[in-house]
Amino acid sequence: xxxxxxxxxxxxxxxxxxxxxxxxxxxxxxxxxxxxxxxxxxxxxxxxxxxxxxxxxxxxxxxxxxxxxxxxxxxxxxxxxxxxxxxxxxxxxxxxxxxxxxxxxxxxxxxxxxxxxxxxxxxxxxxxxxxxxxxxxxxxxxxx
Numbered sequence: 761x762x763x764x765x766x767x768x769x770x771x772x773x774x775x776x777x778x779x780x781x782x783x784x785x786x787x788x789x790x791x792x793x794x795x796x797x798x799x800x801x802x803x804x805x806x807x808x809x810x811x812x813x814x815x816x817x818x819x820x821x822x823x824x825x826x827x828x829x830x831x832x833x834x835x836x837x838x839x840x841x842x843x844x845x846x847x848x849x850x851x852x853x854x855x856x857x858x859x860x861x862x863x864x865x866x867x868x869x870x871x872x873x874x875x876x877x878x879x880x881x882x883x884x885x886x887x888x889x890x891x892x893x894x895x896x897x898x899x900x901x902x903x904x
Contacts, residue, residue: 811839840904846886846893847871853899858882860897869893 802810839861842849847865851858857878865871865886872892873885883896897904 838903840897842895842897844886844893844895846888846891846895847884849884849895849897851882851897851904853902853904854878856899856902858897858899858904860884863895 839850839852842851845866846869847863849863850861852861853859855878858881859878860874860876860882863871863874863884863886869886869888869891871884872887873883875881875883877897881896881898883894886893886895
């Protein structure tokens with residue numbers, strides 16, 4: 761190989777290494793600037809502790825007369841997420857009563873009917889023009 765070819769290849773490799781080091785350095789400094797140095801993922805125990813905190817909601821004024829779900833006054837033992845084609849529902853059992861904590865329709869669906877509990881059964885109905893999906897929750901041994 762000619763000396764000029766070796767110099768060109770060596771220069772190209774050096775440029776790639778410099779670009780790689782610069783990219784890693786910039787990425788690390790940007791992530792620290794965005795999240796801050798003290799942001800760390802929660803451990804499994806920390807997540808359980810955060811989920812055990814009672815949920816409080818302050819009422820917001822509405823123009824429609826829709827019932828506001830009664831939220832638990834003490835933390836539920838277990839939350840469960842029900843994901844369906846019609847939407848997603850979060851439910852809990854508090855003192856043996858089923859309670860819907862939230863419900864979100866999937867794209868193209870709307871909420872037609874909600875009975876959030878607390879009661880023996882809590883339910884929500886998601887609908888489109890031609891499809892109906894109903895989620896009904898009850899508690900068995902304290903589990904939704």
